[in-house]
Amino acid sequence: MEKGIKFREAKEEDIESIVELVIRLKRLNEEFDALLKVREDIVEQTKLYIKNSLKSDNSFIVVAEYNKKIVGILKAEVRERLFYSPTKEGFISEFYIMPEFRRKGLGKDLLKYSIEKLKDKGAEIVTAEFPTQNKIATDFYAKQGFRSVISIHARYID
Amino acid sequence: MTIDKDETTKLYELSIYYSKIYRGKISIIPKVPIRNLNDFSIWYTPGVAGVSLEIAKNKEKSFDLTGRWNTIAIVTDGTRVLGLGNIGPEASMPVMEGKALIFKYLGGVDAIPLPIKVDTVDQFVNVVKAVEPSFGGINLEDIESPKCFYLLDTIRKELNIPVWHDDQQGTAGATLAGALNAIKLVGKSLKDIKIVFYGAGASNIATANLFINAGFDAGKMILIDSKGILHPEREDMDKLMLNNPWKYELSIKTNKYRIKGGLKEALEDADMLVAASKPGPNAFKKEYIKVMNNDSIVFLLANPIPEIWPWEAKEMGAKIVATGRSDFPNQINNSLIFPSVFRGALDAKSKKISDEMIIAASKELAKYAEEKGINENYIIPSMDEWQVYPRVAAAVASKAVEQGLAREIMSWNEYYEIAKKIIQESRVSLNTLIEKGVIRNLLNYNSV
Structure with missing residues (x-):
């Protein structure tokens, strides 16, 4: 792992930094599809979302810290698969690394660290959600052994 | 400056006037003797078939047996012609002819103007690949940014002949030459120099990269675009990563002290400014120059009018000033x-x-x-x-x-x-x- 970077679970006082990184992620997503345009109250929504997530027993947020600064986040939760087996899924919903810390293997390490945690919490498979057009994410997950299983298709209702 | 405007208008009119008379600036002239029509049996059929057979056996011989060794194409899609913007391939022709004239006059190079009509970058790449057998080199010209970076990178890789984008490499090379001597004159060293690049278009991105390759410290460089100082935490970094990876790369490599803000903040203690932004005068406040280090070097490269007038930069304390113009000292061209x-x-x-x-x-x-x-x-x-x-x-x-x-x-x-x-x-x-x-x-x- 990159020197001086450590992973740990997020705490209450990290909320502000996490919110900032999640919003960066959503703004990145915005580039991929018109239906991913971020809403105006994104800041409040994200704060609420992160606060709730920290309270929940099924989910966790791992932060990558460098010089006391949060430079990467991964948010995941364990959820029940109602119709399929294996029945326990570790679902990664947010995953973002600051630009200057990319391409150093940090993402791979953060993913590995988080998958261990998901496993401890009983997950048998791991899934991730990201925009279809995000080729960088597609390539990254493919390299880590993921494949596309289900896709979400969308259009406007006239 | 109204004098300048008048002069420009006059030169526009002269150029149109003479274009009507000469109807083009270059033409093809034979370089072999023709004494009578019999000589065509050497230059053309049947003799020429022997030459073709030689080249068919070894394509490299096209450089020895035809004019290919000294012929290049000046290729443009007309999307960023001079400061005129996207005026199209037809309208870019006068500029490409002028370029061909300079190639011949100063370099003895036979350059063929080749404005092309293409809709996509893939089409552009394919056209250049298709004409490769006719040329010894390719000069890309007046292509909008960031498309020009992609095209140069791709075409450079795909072709076996020299490929050059003048707006990037030509400007970068001339700027580096001037910078080397300016730095020598003020007695500073390359590694210690803090440089600010004002404007992050084709030329300044290429110049910053060339400076890094020439031994300047990337960490001590600061790039500024229309949104301010580039740094790895700027909010639009991901957007840049997708749309302008060249600018993105530099944003990460440079500015190790993480200075944020605009030109004024960047110029604090800077040794050198390379401005290639928008035509002046008053493209930025001349007073900003004051906060630079002693013996500052200021390059004002916008055309036709530099960002601020060179004498203004001097008044504000600049030691050495260069511009893109021939009527001031130190023309970076x-x-x-x-x-x-x-x-x-x-x-x-x-x-x-x-x-x-x-x-x-x-x-x-x-x-x-x-x-x-x-x-x-x-x-x-x-x-x-x-x-x-x-x-x-x-x-x-x-x-x-x-x-x-x-x-x-x-x-x-x-x-x-x-x-x-x-x-x-x-x-x-x-x-x-x-x-x-x-x-x-x-x-x-x-x-x-």
Whole structure:
């Protein structure tokens, strides 16, 4: 792992930094599809979302810290698969690394660290959600052994 | 400055007036004797078939048995012509003809203007690939950013002949030459210099990259675009990663002290400013120059009017000032670079033009000026010091040999003599054609 970077679970006082990184992620997503345009109250929504997530027993947020600064986040939760087996899924919903810390293997390490945690919490498979057009994410997950299983298709209702 | 506007208008009118008379600036003239029609049995069929068969056996021979060795294409899609924007391939032709004229006059290179109509970058790449067999090199010209970065990278990889984008590499090379001597004059060292690049278009991105390759410290560079100082935490970084990876890369490499804000914040303690933004005057507040270090170096490269007037920069404390204009001292001009870079690359039959070859050109230009005696008002040779061109060509060709890119290996002196001869011949033939009245000498600045 990159020197001086450590992973740990997020705490209450990290909320502000996490919110900032999640919003960066959503703004990145915005580039991929018109239906991913971020809403105006994104800041409040994200704060609420992160606060709730920290309270929940099924989910966790791992932060990558460098010089006391949060430079990467991964948010995941364990959820029940109602119709399929294996029945326990570790679902990664947010995953973002600051630009200057990319391409150093940090993402791979953060993913590995988080998958261990998901496993401890009983997950048998791991899934991730990201925009279809995000080729960088597609390539990254493919390299880590993921494949596309289900896709979400969308259009406007006239 | 109204005087400037009037002058520009007058030159526009003169240029249109003479374009109507001459109807194009270059033409193809034979370079072999034709005494009577029988000679065509050598130059054309049946004799020529023998030459074709030779080349069919070994395509490399097209460089020895035809004009390919000295012929390049000036290719543009007309999307960013001068400061005029996307005016299309037809309207770009006058500019490309002018470029061809400079190539021939200063470098002895036969350059064919080739504005093309394409809708996508893939089409652009395919057209250039398709014409590769006819040319010894490709000069890309006046293509909008960031498309130009992608095209240069891709075409450079796909072709086996030198590919060059003048708005990036030509400007970068000339800027580096001036910077080397300016820094020498103020007695600072490359590694310690803090440079601010104002404007992050094709030329400044290429210049910053060339400076890094030439030994400047990337961490001490600051780039500024229309949204302010670039740094890895800026909010639009991801957008840049997707749309302009070249700017994104530099944003991460540079500005290690994480300075945020605009030009004023960037210029605190800066040793050098390279402005290539928008035409002045008053493109930024001249007072900003005051916060720079002692003995500051200020390059104001916007055309036709520099960002601020050179005397304003001096009043604010700049020690050395350069612009893109010939009517002020220290003109940073592509024309000092591209004719001789191609001359050298073609004479060495180089597979490509590497950054190291450009740096060699810059160093040779700087050295030439240094030998003549550099001072605040002379950091770079002027375009009419024509002895410099064969020297730069020889430096470029020798670097190609050193890097294993040359297919025609000679000594520095041999390259120099060849370049000198070719460039001289080009001028002699032009002057002869004028003397004989084949090229009519009608130019008169008072005709409109």
